[in-house]
Amino acid sequence: MSVKAYLKDVAEMAAGEFKSGRLSRRDFMTICAAAGVSPLLLRGSPASAAANEVVMWNWGGDAVACHSDVFGKPFTEETGVGFAIDSSGPSEGSIKAMVESGNVTADVCDGDLFQAESLGSQGFLEPIDYSVVKKELFRNPDDAKEFGVAMVYxxxxxxxxxxxxxxxxxxxxxxxxxxxxxxxxxxxxxxxxxxxxxxxxxxxxxxxxxxxxxxxxxxxxxxxxxxxxxxxxxxxxxxxxxxxxxxxxxxxxxxxxxxxxxxxxxxxxxxxxxxxxQAGGYIVPKGNPAGRENVMKFLASCQVPEKQVNLFKCLGQAPSNPAAVDMVPPELKRYNSTDxxxxxxxxxxxxxxxxxxxxxxxxxxxxxxxx
Amino acid sequence: MTDSVQPSPTGAAVAALRPVRSGAGRTWRSQGPYWAILSPLLIILAMFYFAPILEVLWLSFSDPELGFGNYERIVTSDAVLRVFGTTARICAATTVLAVLIGYLIAYAMMHVGPRHRTWMLAFVLIPFWISVLVRAFAWLVLLRTDGPLNDLLVSLGIVSEPLHLVRNELGVVIGMTHYMIPYAVLPILANLQGIDSRLVLAARGLGASARKSFYRVYLPLSVPGIVGAGILVFIFSLGFFVTPAILGGGKTVMVAEFVSIQIMQIAKWGMGAMIAAVLLATVVLMLVVVGRFINLKEMLGAR
The missing domain is CATH 3.40.190.10 (Periplasmic binding protein-like II)
Structure with a gap:
């Protein structure tokens, strides 16, 4: 790691401390100054996943562009809340490590639905707010779990x-x-x-x-x-x-x-x-930085059938909303797992x-x- | 008559293999200011290097429960034993092949002109700078069943069915050996350059055949280089992750991938930490044992 990277890391850790209230603004600025890093530079890095940005943790590849275009951009236009992607892969071990370390930098993980049960029962996840996310828009009652929802199959x-x-x-x-x-x-x-x-x-x-x-x-x-x-x-x-x-x-x-x-x-x-x-699950790590309200709004926005069809066209992941299943173009229905x-x-x-x-x-x- | 040349080169080899002790005369007091200057580095190392290592060690005793449960698995779990066995087997094969090929290359480099030597060095070093990922995929393309090598072999009628050269243990050994050859060539070359070529001439002058003067004079003198290269290659090989994952067809799991599976996929951190700790201990132990016979500082270029 270069000195610069190290100093930025120090400042990022300080940003995390600052956001969680363990560090005063003044001390945070001092650390940034000492490290020679502008506090503004820290925007967009994982630790800055602040109240006004939803960070999606996915597996990289085409999903980076697809999730941004299909879910991220419209969400920002609709709500004014930013959207960013961490493509390092939310494996079960990584999610546990993140929550246990107390430094949660992701708001929604592109995981498996069964993790809603396994990780949820161990206290690693935020419960879903079904006054915002619509239960009736899922194809199976089982898609809407206490600690996660099936957006794709x-x-x-x-x-x-x-x-x-x-x-x-x-x-x-x-x-x-x-x-x-x-x-x-x-x-x-x-x-x-x-x-x-x-x-x-x-x-x-x-x-x-x-x-x-x-x-x-x-x-x-x-x-x-x-x-x-x-x-x-x-x-x-x-x-x-x-x-x-x-x-x-x-x-x-x-x-x-x-x-x-x-x-x-x-x-x-x-x-x-x-x-x-098998249903993929969108799950929310406990203590997500963007807050419960923002991430639930984001999840609800992913239920829109047009977006689910667009994601299917972009990534081939099958829609969970029955309305979206019907909207898949006829020539592509053959490849849709939920058809x-x-x-x-x-x-x-x-x-x-x-x-x-x-x-x-x-x-x-x-x-x-x-x- | 040929026997009379033996003691001297062997004696020289033994001298090179003898551990060297130095610096015992200086005291802590006189070194005080230097330690003070070094202390920021030492503090950073302690915080960001040693502390995490200790934490990993602690994890191996404390997760899922306090005790030696994870270490018991070394003897009770077939999976752990097998992974260690696979790793040892692949690393041994890689070491033997890389050192053998490395020796041949270094020996050839000693016996060509300086122009050729520069070119040969370049060809050793260029792959050294290419990403391990790229090299693994290149082998996959070259050696797969319908790849260029198999096409050639089949069209020449040398084999009737394409050979399975990758996506198995053989593929892993090929990929790793290729990666490791520069690590073998460089210490061997450094060692060969230190050998007095007149000793071989003397042996020839005293009537030894070319073959005999190589085996009884030159080779014993190059043992330190061979051993040093062997240690370097073996230790590096122990931690390979990408090459076996790509060239092993999903079936050749070595220690590093096993640790990754324990941590990332099945969330058995204590188990992963235990394996990592055993790997670390193995490397340290090997260095200690080998250090009794060989001057490691000189071998690894620290002096």
């Missing part, structure tokens, strides 16, 4: 090489596990969602009965194919694997499926059968199971693939 679905299996394409996860009938490399999601459900189905469990997941059965099934399988951790990887036809079949985020089909000129085809539809036709073909994630079991299940799964 993710699909974990199957794509296959139609050049290899065009005459007799696979129809689901049982075929995915059948290396004799459908030879070739596979790719699966390294962080487990969707794989647990897929393995249960491949082991003969009907789609609507996969919960509670039996991890012993899942691990046994994973062991069967892991030598032929590449495990991907970030969304671009399966896209690359399909583009180079390095694998014959694989799991992919449904929002990447459109791009993967386009990249491969239609060679890789998407099927929804037995995929997982009624596709939704009926998928497993519907049991977020309660995830809240209770995800950490232990993921640990066992990672240990299995690493051995």
């Amino acid at each position: 993710y699909g974990y679905c199957l794509m296959y090489d139609s050049e290899k299996f065009g005459a007799n394409p696979p129809t689901g996860w049982a075929d995915f596990w059948d290396l004799e009938k459908f030879p070739g490399k596979r790719t699966l999601y390294k962080w487990g969602n969707g794989v647990f459900e897929a393995a249960m189905q491949a082991d003969g469990v009907p789609m609507d009965q996969v919960y509670p997941i039996d991890m012993d059965r899942v691990l046994k099934k994973v062991r069967e194919i892991k030598s032929e399988t590449v495990f991907w951790g970030s969304g671009a990887e399966p896209q690359q694997l399909f583009q180079n036809a390095e694998v014959a079949m694989g799991m992919i985020y449904s929002n990447r499926a459109l791009l993967a089909e386009r990249d491969t000129k239609g060679r890789f085809k998407l099927i929804w059968n037995g995929g997982l539809s 009624p036709e596709n939704y009926a073909l998928q497993v519907h994630a049991d977020n309660h199971w995830y809240a209770q079991n995800y950490e232990a299940a993921l640990e066992a799964y990672l240990n299995e693939i690493a051995s």
